[in-house]
Amino acid sequence: MTKSSAFTEELCNWLKTLPFASAPIYQPDFALPLLEVATTDGVILKIIPVALSGWETSESELLLKKLTKHLQSIRNEGCMAVALWEDYWLGRKSIVQSRLAAMLGISAKIPGRLTQVRRISNVITEEFLEANHLNGNVTSKFRYGLFLPARYFRVLPEGFAFDASAEEILVAVATFSNARIFNQDNAPFRSHELIRFASLAGTNVVGALDKLLHAFIREKSPDDIMTYADLEWSDGRSYRTLGFEQRGFLPPLEVTVSVEDMRRVRVKAPQSATQTPVEYLTLYNLGSIKYVRTVKSVEFHA
Numbered sequence: 001m002t003k004s005s006a007f008t009e010e011l012c013n014w015l016k017t018l019p020f021a022s023a024p025i026y027q028p029d030f031a032l033p034l035l036e037v038a039t040t041d042g043v044i045l046k047i048i049p050v051a052l053s054g055w056e057t058s059e060s061e062l063l064l065k066k067l068t069k070h071l072q073s074i075r076n077e078g079c080m081a082v083a084l085w086e087d088y089w090l091g092r093k094s095i096v097q098s099r100l101a102a103m104l105g106i107s108a109k110i111p112g113r114l115t116q117v118r119r120i121s122n123v124i125t126e127e128f129l130e131a132n133h134l135n136g137n138v139t140s141k142f143r144y145g146l147f148l149p150a151r152y153f154r155v156l157p158e159g160f161a162f163d164a165s166a167e168e169i170l171v172a173v174a175t176f177s178n179a180r181i182f183n184q185d186n187a188p189f190r191s192h193e194l195i196r197f198a199s200l201a202g203t204n205v206v207g208a209l210d211k212l213l214h215a216f217i218r219e220k221s222p223d224d225i226m227t228y229a230d231l232e233w234s235d236g237r238s239y240r241t242l243g244f245e246q247r248g249f250l251p252p253l254e255v256t257v258s259v260e261d262m263r264r265v266r267v268k269a270p271q272s273a274t275q276t277p278v279e280y281l282t283l284y285n286l287g288s289i290k291y292v293r294t295v296k297s298v299e300f301h302a
Contacts, residue, residue, distance in 0.1 A: 005051040007086045008033055014097065015047075018106055032070055039104050046074050046081045047100070049089075052257075055283050064252060064284055068231075071286070075235050083232040083286060088134060091262030095134050098201040099233070105204075108160050110171055112207030114152040117215040120145040120173070128173045133198040135264065140175035140195050142220065144212050146205060147171065160202065171200045174212035179222065192220065194227035210242055213293075222295050228288040236289045244291035252284040 008026075012035060015024045020040045024047075027034040035047040048071060055063065067083055074081040080103055088096050101107050120143050128145070129137040147168040148155075156162060162169055177193040197212070199205045213225065228250060229236035236246065256265050259279040 007051055007089055008049040011049055021104060032067060041105055043105050044079055045103050046079050048083045050083055050085045052086045068286055087257045087262040092134050102204050107202055107204045108157050110148060110155055110203055110205045112205055112211045115146040115148050117144055117146050117211055125173055128170055129196055129198055132201050133196055141178040142176040144215055145170050145173050146208055171203055172205045172208040173198055176216055190223045192222045192225050194225055217295055224292050224294045226292045228290055230288050231286040236291055239291045244293040247290045247292045250288045252287045255283045255285050257281040
């Protein structure tokens with residue numbers, strides 16, 4: 001963990017290729033390396049590359065505490081910071097690169113006002129999230145997509161890869177749970193979870209989540225919407241700007257990684273005696289922040 005790994009070197013080399021970004025500064029810190037990259041617009045992003053080696057030892061709990069403390073100290077300074085695990089880089093590289101570029105402001109900006117929102121099928125949702133969300137698709141009840149009509153393809157930058165013959169492009173997706181109904185003040189209270197949100201790789205759809213939330217609110221009239229901010233990637237400030245309030249934390253959870261394809265799995269696949277054994281790594285994520293948006297009655301008619 002204290003030495004620059006091949007993973008860190010590869011990440012550093014990729015950051016050097018980004019337009020309008022400075023060459024990353026490598027800082028071997030007290031226990032964890034740190035990469036700092038900035039754009040010409042003054043956006044600074046600090047990345048802690050977390051190599052997988054060392055986490056299958058008795059020191060893993062200590063490493064987790066150091067990583068959490070290190071990340072929080074950077075954010076307390078007002079900087080954006082990401083803890084990037086090696087398995088994400090190896091198994092979901094294109095999505096990682098898209099997210100980092102978006103955080104640096106280096107992506108195709110699409111005004112949300114040019115898009116159209118509507119419900120989408122499970123098949124379309126799964127295909128989009130597997131290609132554009134770090135953790136892929138999970139079961140959801142309600143699924144919404146933002147589509148950019150062909151008449152607005154002109155906002156896409158030169159060189160952006162897309163099907164120019166299509167009538168529209170799906171540029172963002174949000175999924176929600178079914179209602180969890182509680183009794184509050186002697187009346188039923190309907191709470192839904194925002195489960196997934198993702199934009200098309202290489203894009204930043206301005207106002208996308210806000211537009212998708214309003215579409216869901218208009219249709220389903222929830223009393224509140226809750227979600228979680230992944231502490232490895234965010235302190236949740238984007239949720240706060242959308243009216244969400246912090247309601248506590250989820251502690252670090254055990255994560256299982258398939259060494260074969262570097263994908264995080266919920267359950268280890270059953271194996272027969274004739275199969276080649278699949279190797280797994282057990283890690284812990286950094287936990288998450290719980291956010292809740294109380295939906296006021298005026299939002300139903302927004």
